[in-house]
Amino acid sequence: MKGGYAGKVLFVDLTNQKIREEGLPDDKVMRAWLGCWGIGLKMLYDMVPPGIHAKDEDNPLIFWTGPLTAVDVPGSTNLSLATVNFNNDLTAGRSHTHGDLGINLKRAGYDGLIITGKSEKPVYLFINDEGIKIRDASYLWGKDTHETEEILKGELGPSVSIGAIGPVGENLCAGGMMCNDRNHNMAHSGAGSALGAKKIKAIATQGSKSFPIAHPEQVADIRKRWVQLIMAGHRYGRSRHGMHFKNEFVAIKDRMGLAGKNFTINQFYSFSLGLNKHKITAQPCHACPQACPVNIELVSGPHKGLVATISGGGEGPEGAGPILGIGEPEHWVYMLDLYDRLGVESSVFGCTLAMAIEAFEKGLITTKDTDGLELKWGDPELVEKMVRKYAKREGFGAVLARGPLEAAKVIGGDAVNFAVHLKGSGLNLHDWRGSWGMLLCHVVSGGSGWPGTAADMIGPEPDAGYPVFTDPFDYKAKPEETRRTSILKFMRDANGTCGFMTWNVEGTNEIVRQAINAVTGWDLSTQELIDVGERIMHLERAFNVRRGITPEDDYNISPRLLEAPKDGRAAGKSIAPYLRGMVDDFYALMGWDKKTGKPWRSTLKKFGLEYAAKDLWG
Ligand code: SF4
Structure with missing residues (x-):
């Protein structure tokens, strides 16, 4: 290919503290898999024979950007992870994130980052124009994701992008996330716990290099036409400049997609009423007309003054509260911020605690099992206590930290019949x-x-x-x-842009094809x-x-x-x-x-x- 890629892949062996760089796979391979989850999955298949478990040193963490990542087209932010799914130790684990983490990796000169082995002590990886450094992170271990990001930005500089895990990932609980650039999470497949298993507290990236573009003169026009398609496209269920939040999630409520009280209530019209009175500010990524993440400053309630940095996907905002019977924005916004700080995916923790509440209602467990806590719906104080126990694997939290299916097996009775999961892993937190x-x-x-x-x-x-x-x-x-x-x-x-740039948007197969050909010089x-x-x-x-x-x-x-x-x-x-x-x-x-x-x-x-x-x- 003539462009579209930085041209190098970084391999880090944590066990032996060895680093090496390789060129990209050949043109035929890249054309078949493009990047991100495509080439990541291909490498995962090649590197992971059956019998490798998620916690094994031999389970690689395969991060890839795509040919459109960091190109001046809409939402060119995608960074993907391929690994064995930590949440079920069974399937191919896929996770994506946005923000600047992948952009900086590519601008530092690397399309991919492949981590194998395991460090003896906590470390963070700092990747910039000069290469990679593996640094001690003992002083960060135990800190939450926001604290870690603030400390590392203070040490490395404000323009450095930080992806960090919290206590949930450190303690290898189900559903650990890596949180980056405050409004973004690599949430699925237990990505944060997969990092924790290798004792990686954070990945920091900063890059200023350019990479070749085969036909740079075409990119501005492609961007313009792509933005027009997005703006003309379907708006019903999508958040644009915070509208999803400002209209209090009317679309998903209208289509009955809320998974209220462990999927027993779809009609939850009171969910998020009053959200619009709080200060909602869109936080767009680089080059993105969609601007889906928001900061929410709570102007009233017990957490008045909190500025929560919420990611834009619907699963957290639309899912975290309803699954536990909590509709008041003053409470679920605080909860979601706490989940981000501890680094836990709302669907995995939410479905697990919801299963436990239902088990409590049915008498399968009592306060003797739950550290004296009465489990009930709509109780934000209970949620805070339980998620903190979950993160530390403390008391009943250690049972829940196994995730919805395995925790249900421990609880026994017919709990597995109302534990919601997908092959033991988390379900997107909507009722499909x-x-x-x-x-x-x-x-x-x-x-x-x-x-x-x-x-x-x-x-x-x-x-x-x-x-x-x-x-x-x-x-x-x-x-x-x-x-x-x-x-x-x-x-x-696989292409390197955020899924919201194409999902529901008419004409984007063709615009993506044109964009990939313009940057790579291919004729796909x-x-x-x-x-x-x-x-x-x-x-x-x-x-x-x-x-x-x-x-x-x-x-x-x-x-x-x-x-x-x-x-x-x-x-x-x-x-x-x-x-x-x-x-x-x-x-x-x-x-x-x-x-x-x-x-x-x-x-x-x-x-x-x-x-x-x-x-x-x-
Ligand atoms: S849609 Fe949201 S997550 Fe995706 S690139 Fe735009 S602002 Fe970022």
């Missing part, structure tokens, strides 16, 4: 039972964050062939909708670009099958997700009678074997994955 396309996308995924973006909850997906919302319960149509939208999602995960066709997404899906499936995933894992999902909701637009409707057939149809459309869940040999060969075909079929 009112949108069977979104639900199927999640069911057939590895439980590592957002999979496909079916057109039946958040917005239509014109570039996948769905220009208007689809019927959310059309079970015959959902397998194809899942296939098409998932392919697009995974292609988008639309089909080649879409094939990148499908290739990723097949290799991710191969990775997961190789580690033991079978069709039973897709049929036998969390029983709570098979129940019919009691209220909302899906009241009385359960996907249960249709799910097996939907999964089977999806497999057939993907070219996957119904009996084993493996991608067919012919499917893998079609996408240049002969090595995976050999692994799966001999």
Whole structure:
């Protein structure tokens, strides 16, 4: 390629304190996988044979930017992590973050950062134009993510980007996050706990180098047209310049996507009423017209004066309060800020505590089990006490720190029937039972964050062939909708821009193709670009099958997700009678074997994955 990449990958072996640089894989490989989750997954497959566990020294942390990261196109911020999913120790763990962390990594001269081994003592990595330094972080261990960021910025300079873990990651709890640039989190797959397992407290990046762009004269025009598409695009479920917050989440409430009280209430109209009276300020990333994260200054209530630095995705703001029965913004804003400080993903902690509250209500546990605390809905003081115990693995917190499924097994009885999870990992904190396309996308995924973006909850997906919302319960149509939208999602995960630049936005397949060709000098066709997404899906499936995933894992999902909701637009409707057939149809459309869940040999060969075909079929 003639441009689009900084040209180097940094390898760090923490056990032996060795560092080396390599050039990029060859042009053919990069063209097939692009960057971010694409090339990261490819390396994960190559580096992680079955039998490697998430906590093992041999489990790599594979960070990648993409060809559009740090280019002057909208939302060019994506940094992805590929590792074994820490939350279930089973599937391919995918996580993304935005802000400046990835931009600075690429501007320091590195497209990728691959960390193996384990340090004996806490360290942080500082990567800048001069290379990488591994520095002692003993004095930071135990501090929360915000404190760590402030201390390191004070020492390294205000323009340095910091990604830090908190006590949840240090203590290897389920759902640890790495929090960066205050308004951003690498949240899924237990990314923060994966860093904690290697004793990495933080990653600091600062870069000022340029990298080649094949056709720089085309970039300004592409940016202009891309911004126009975004601004003309679908606005229903999306946060733009804080609007999602300012309108008090009317879209998700309207479509009944709130997972209230452990998925027992969808109609939660009081959620976030009064949020708009607090000071909400958008915090846009570099080159982004969307500006989804916000700072919220609470102007009243017990935490008056707090300025919470909230990330823009819906899972935290829309999920953290409702799952525990908390709707007042004065409380959930404080909770979310505390989750960020401790470094815990709201869905993993939220679903786990919600399961425990329901178990308490049903008499499966009592105050003798819960350190004397009465577990009940809508109790922000309880949440604060419990999340602090969770972070320290203290008392009942040590049970919860196993995550929703494993904690439910410890609690016993029928708790596993109302523990909400995806293959033992966290579910995006919305209730997808009112949108069977979104639900199927999640069911057939590895439980590592957002999979496909079916057109039946958040917005239509014109570039996948769905220009208007689809019927959310059309079970015959959902397998194809899942296939098409998932392919697009995974292609988008590989190019280096934030998913909000393309999700629901008509015309972005073409603009992404033009942008990649302009920066790299390639001549990618639309089909080649879409094939990148499908290739990723097949290799991710191969990775997961190789580690033991079978069709039973897709049929036998969390029983709570098979129940019919009691209220909302899906009241009385359960996907249960249709799910097996939907999964089977999806497999057939993907070219996957119904009996084993493996991608067919012919499917893998079609996408240049002969090595995976050999692994799966001999
Ligand atoms: S949509 Fe949000 S997270 Fe994505 S680049 Fe823009 S401001 Fe950043």
